[in-house]
Structures are given as C-alpha cells and as structure tokens.
Amino acid sequence: MNSGSVTVLASSSRTIATGTWYSLSLAVSGSTINGSVNGTAIGSAASSVSAGGRVGLQTAYASAGFDDVAVNTGGGSTPTTPPPTTTPPPSGGQPTWPSATGSISLSNGTIAVSGTYDGGMKRVCCIGDGGQSESQDPVFDLAAGATLKNVIIGAPAGDGVHCAGNCRLENVWWEDVGEDAATFLGGTNYYVVGGGAKSGTDKVFQHNRPGTVHISGFYAQSSGKLYRACGNCSSSYQRHVVMDNIWATSTKVLAGINTNWGDTARFTNINILNDSSRSTVICDKYKGVPKGSEPDHIGSGADGVNCLYSASDITWR
Ligand code: ADA
Ligand code: CA
Ligand code: CA
Numbered sequence: 001m002n003s004g005s006v007t008v009l010a011s012s013s014r015t016i017a018t019g020t021w022y023s024l025s026l027a028v029s030g031s032t033i034n035g036s037v038n039g040t041a042i043g044s045a046a047s048s049v050s051a052g053g054r055v056g057l058q059t060a061y062a063s064a065g066f067d068d069v070a071v072n073t074g075g076g077s078t079p080t081t082p083p084p085t086t087t088p089p090p091s092g093g094q095p096t097w098p099s100a101t102g103s104i105s106l107s108n109g110t111i112a113v114s115g116t117y118d119g120g121m122k123r124v125c126c127i128g129d130g131g132q133s134e135s136q137d138p139v140f141d142l143a144a145g146a147t148l149k150n151v152i153i154g155a156p157a158g159d160g161v162h163c164a165g166n167c168r169l170e171n172v173w174w175e176d177v178g179e180d181a182a183t184f185l186g187g188t189n190y191y192v193v194g195g196g197a198k199s200g201t202d203k204v205f206q207h208n209r210p211g212t213v214h215i216s217g218f219y220a221q222s223s224g225k226l227y228r229a230c231g232n233c234s235s236s237y238q239r240h241v242v243m244d245n246i247w248a249t250s251t252k253v254l255a256g257i258n259t260n261w262g263d264t265a266r267f268t269n270i271n272i273l274n275d276s277s278r279s280t281v282i283c284d285k286y287k288g289v290p291k292g293s294e295p296d297h298i299g300s301g302a303d304g305v306n307c308l309y310s311a312s313d314i315t316w317r
Helices: none
Strands: 024-029 032-037 040-046 103-105 111-113 116-125 140-142 146-153 161-163 167-174 182-184 189-193 196-198 203-207 211-229 239-258 264-273 281-287 296-300 314-316
Touching (some): 140 146, 146 161
Parallel strands (some): 103 116, 161 182
Antiparallel strands (some): 032 040
16 A cells, blocks of 8 residues: 555465454565464565655554554564464354333423433434334434444334434444334445344334445344435435345345445345245345336346345345
8 A cells, every 4th residue: 555555465365263362463574574374474566665655554444453563673473372262353243132121201392412422321212103104203313423232222213313424333223113213324434333223114223325345243133125325315426335154144235235326235244044945035136216216126136236246145034
C-alpha cells in the first residue's frame, strides 16, 4: 500500500479451518519479501516500496482475529513468536434468543442516541401500533456514528431503529419487528453485529441511502426480506450488503437489491434452518424505480455480478 494505492505483490489461496490459529509471517530483506503460513513458504515477491513504512493486517468480506502481532527489525531469519495462549473467537454457532433483564419505557417517545447506548439487555417498549404505517415514530433515533447495543426491542416497535449516518447495532434483538427493524438513512458503512429479529411482516433492514450494510452473526425468524435496498425511494443510489454468519428460519428472502443501480449482495456462512424444500430466496433482483411506483422483480440467484455467493456459502439445515 503506497499513498492509498494497493499493489498486490503475491497472492496465495488455501483452505483454512475456522476456530484455528495460523501463524503468518512476512520476512522483508531489501526488496525481497517472503510470506509463509505455519512456517511453509507460500509466496515471494520483489518490491521497491518495502524499505520503510508500517505493517497492517486486513480481511475482505471475512472476519478474523489477529493475535501476537510482532515486528522484528533484527533481520536474519524469519521471526517466530509462540502460539497465542487465548482461545480463538467463536466461529459462530446458531444464536439463541436472550431473556430480558428489566424494562425501559418509551413513554417519553423515541430515544435519541449519540455516542453509545448500552441497554444492559433490558426490553425497551412500546411505540406505534405494530402495523405497517410509515408514519410511526422509531424506537431509537441514532445520530451519525452512534452505537446501540445489548437491547431487546419489544412490540409494538414502530419504525424500529433509524440510523442518520454510520451506525453499529450490536446484540440488538427485535421480538416483533414493527414497520421495519432498522432503516439506514445516510452514511457509508452500517454494521449489524449479532442479535436477531422475529416477525418482520415485510422487511427487517431497510437501506434507503448509499453505502454498505454489514450484517453478521444475525438470527432472522419469520420475516419477509431480511434486507432490502430501497427500490422506490425519493433518491436512487448504488447500495451494497455483506452478510456473513447468518441464521434464518421461515424467512422468505435474505436480500433484495436493484441491479439497475449496480447494487451488490455478498453472502458467506449462511445457514437456512427447517427449509427442506429450499424455498428461501438468497438474493432477489429488482429494477429500481422512482418514488411512487413499484419496482419489477427481474430475477434471483447468484450471478457473479450483483448476487455474490456460491453453493458452498449456503448451508441448508
Ligand atoms: C418501503 C417504501 C419506501 C420507504 C421504505 C422505508 O420500501 O416503498 O418508500 O418508505 O419502505 O423506509 O421503510
Ligand atoms: Ca420504514
Ligand atoms: Ca418499509
């Protein structure tokens, strides 16, 4: 990486097991760079940009934990460090519904959040009428950059959670989704990490403005679409969704996107439960339209362009 531009010097592909540590190393000597995994050389390259700079670790469309990151400037042989003593992060089993530790009243209306709101696993309730009217107030209104975590949203749940900009919804559970569970209204990256939603009559996550919605470790139950890139909002945008480690049961569609606006949906580690007929649709494609009309459904399924997954990304349980 040099001044923001990335040059791939070498690449290697291999099978890995989740929940297992691997020792990665890069040895840089002059302009020669050698990479190894568990002590076995996997690639070598020459670069003129390696004389100085910093180290960095990155994943793309995947998550990993990095531990015992060491930089040895002594030169000579490939540095080695002892294996990590910590347990690797969980590889992601089926989530379980939490029980509430108490209650939070919405008698003063929507709760505005800037910074971090930690609900301590209490149940927050109630707002709206539980129906599909868009005029209901949200339960939480998150300012740009806010984090909402550890909360159970009871019913009726109005228009769910609004994110005015980038936001993080961590371990948030919707017991009965209102008009929708969360709406992404401006920003570049929105994260839904852990949590779950039941009974989203129509949609769970509603993406209205641009950016990428990242959903991981989420449990969707008895819902219409887990995610929809708005097909008829007042402004049209290219939108993206990345789903990893998703558990879904009785959910009709995981993602609905608008291919005419260049939307993409990526899926890894998707688990569909109790669907012997495999009727759950992973990725539905629409032709987005201006506000006031309804988008046409134009297809579904992996295509390598907009709907990005392969058969091995989906486990039918
Ligand atoms: C539907 C509706 C949109 C918008 C959206 C939302 O997709 O067609 O105009 O209201 O719901 O934000 O919930
Ligand atoms: Ca809505
Ligand atoms: Ca809606």
